[in-house]
Amino acid sequence: MREQVRTVGLWLMTGLRAAPFHSTALVVMLCLQAAIAPVRTYGVKLIVDGVGGAGEGPIRLGVVVILATFAVAFAGTSVDGYLESAGADRVERWVLSDILRITTHIPGIEQHERPDVADRLSQLRDSARELGWFALVLFQLISTGVTIVLVVAMLSGVHPIFAVLLVLAFGQVWAASLDSKWMQDTMERMQPYGRLVRSLSELAREPRAATELRVFGLGPTLLSRIRSLSGTMYAGERRAMVRGLAVVTLAKTIFRLAYLGAVVYLIVLAGRGSASPGDLALVVLLAPQVDGAASEAGDGVSRVGVALRSFGRYRWLRDYASSHSWKGGATPAPDRVGRVGSASDRLGGATPAPERVVGVGAAPVRLVSGIELRDLSFAYPGTDVAVLDSVSLVIPAGTSVALVGENGAGKSTLVKLLSRMYDPTSGSILVDGVPLSTIDPVAWRERLSAGYQDFVKYEFSARLVVGVGDLARLDDEEALKAALVRGEALELVEELPRGLETQLGTRFSESSELSGGQWQRLALARAFLRDRPLVLLLDEPTAALDPEAEHALYERFAEASRVAAAETGGITVLVSHRFSTVRMADLIVVMDQGRVVEVGSHQALVGARGRYAELFEVQARAYR
Template structure:
């Protein structure tokens, strides 16, 4: 159900946007609002000068009219320049904050929550309106000043004419109603909108395109896309019909007031209670009010839509800001004792059962630990908990007896290096794609080459036309695409960049490689782990579904249905003849 924003939330959003304008360019902000208000006053003065022309000395009225027009033109030019400058500077500031918004949280839970994903999608669809919020607020300020000025001039002729602007109030109030209708329809359409974009992405990306063609899924993808699109159209169509009905009702109320005001002025002129100049003034002002009602409704609606996007921005800031908050305890420079998990469980949002249950595990400093198990056993979830990417649902994780919840999470992640099966494909120069693993050595080619060697990825480099200067990604000029195994090797090299991590996580990073190559890599990583043991007390965690490649680990942890089935050395586990021995022998038989 779409949520309604409270008055306090709206005021906070407006305050946030004004503060952002002040930080972006305070001079342009002051000028933009002040000149917009002045322009509104000079525009309202047109009718006053017309009255002087008709009723008073022609010269005074004409000179005043010329001055008023010239002032309006000059002020409008200055106001546009100030608004343009403010919009550019504010957009730059906003873009920087948006860029930092999603990546600021050290955990992944917000990225995997459907409600938050819908909020992000809606924000991405409406985010362009953020840059329009301040200009619309300035326009709204100008409209408000012009309405007040017009009302004052009307009262000077007849206090009853003050009712004309009041007849515009229903139309303006209805604008809030129609904006809420459009906002709620946008929120309802967020989920089918995400699905439609996902289907388009599946058919456009190489990985999805292969399966779409081989399984003849074109018609099915189109059917699902059309169904999602029909849902979106239905939500938006219903919103447009409701909004049109409310808007028509508001316009009819104002038209009735407009007709009554004109009739009142005509009657007063006819009985000699008003001059022709005053009639001309009211005619001009009534026309301006008519234009203001038409224009202000649109401006107000656009302002509200922009504020809706701004409200999402503020809510997302709160969400990710809260997620960013972590402890302030320092990370040990060198692990002395290790990592301990006590009664740790983790359950994904919406899942019926925990992915991990009641995990009790010690990872001694300097040890090499292998985590094995069948698909869905909880291996990757455990790795993400160790990395601080997830918070345990229950239980505690300690680093050298310090609760991970009390440790500065970003500093802990600075001490981690990792390679994942679902790694990122950074379409940069090879040098840059590897050096992202340790930005402090981004320009250190020997470090990059050493990381490639330790990742057994030098064959990837020699196969590329320009070595470290090769552009990755076929979508770029002179770009080269890689095989799945080559991309994985670069991801592993990225994990080798940090010289002395406290925790090295290798979550099935070599799944696309053949067993022999993977075994060689695991041997190399185990040797590297021994070298890091004395220097930093590094704990190396190897995750694999291939049991034969992890025999050299100090400890092997066997996960089964989210629980630790057994753990120990390869020799001990074989001797115990439990689940590990069964799965190991099954895999060994398959390779014979």
């Protein structure tokens, strides 16, 4: 119950915060509009009674009432449509902006890698646009309540028996709520199917997948899979729809038959002189209004059920973000260092600086002793499988370390922990003796730079594609040029039609598409743009490059590492399967099934004739 109250509170406050004037004005206008039909009907009753012999007084009052309702209706139709549309638009923009703010400010990446969390985020994104209109449903329910109160008061004044109809009217509300519950439960069960259908549909439209789909003849298989999943979804929804329709139709039939019986009874009373002609006119004219109000209430409750679930997911996201904010620690972090103002606007609008995590420590400006992994274990949230198991390792300041091992050994997971995308399940990471879990993740990542195998193809200008590596240096031509040189991408940019200002990608007219290797060179330049990072993380960053280009790049990485080591005690962490590159590292860490099995230099590990020597010999044999 407490959670439902919190959800209703969020629902109400969302509309008032996003569009306070529109929301307040809309409530007033809707309540006035809701009163028009019952009050106008009462005016008709007065006129009928006056014509029947009650005198001219009721006739005059009835005419005044009817004219007043027409005036209110005319004024309402001029503004309520605007208020609804403008209010919903403002709420929608506010909600979408807030969802983006919340998700981008969660320090970790668990929400992107857990299927159960991804399902809920997918549901929230699907209903995000509807939340704009849902925020107004509550106001519409208030107006429906006004109609019901007026109608019941008028009918009860005619004869107490009509009060019983109110109970039957709420039977329609109950039926509508049951219909909504069944449909929403079905849609939530079908959500994984829907997410898979969207994923497959996006794959079918993806340009980079087009060639492989055709070579392997996967088109028919893909379409068959989409049809099968869609059929499962629609069959479940259809069953829920039929059940709901049957219950709603039964409730409406019972109510209408009961109302018809009440009208017949009133006709009998009028024939006996126990009811006036105006009473009979009132009851007959209110019949469609009663039915309409009951139906609106039922539809409103149905929409409320949908809205509560949607706002429940919205509230869940806010709670999730709060519980995964990594708050707690000893000392407050300092203000954000050297961040951008106008440069961030080029990303498509002013981008707010990431929120600090309250109560955590600042990141160091240089490394003195280095980084220590102390009995570190990790299992991804939602699983019980340890990806890293009791890993202990010391990485001295100013060194370059290479992580090697077969796929699934835990190398990339360790890189995620070093960049604090996750915190360890047990054990700790110490940075100059300070637990990484007590350092503000935003401040820590400002001291990092990274290059990944799965780099992002930002469809921005070439300047921005590189510049997002350090937005504060976006307009620093010398820094950009130096990063391009180190990433072996300067010649590539010089050959683009408009140089750094060339729009890249395939989604825009007059844009330039690049090959996989060219995109990777820009990604590497991006990693080089951040000057003197404390930790440079390189997770298979040259997978799309040929061996010669890779060797040249790693020579530059090595030089950059030496400079960083001398000035800041910086550490370079490299993940690679190519041993010709790995041997350049000061320290090589061999991992197997989540454990560290060997540590040492290339020469020492080859001489030890252990796991590293075995892997090195297998790869070297392929080049002989």
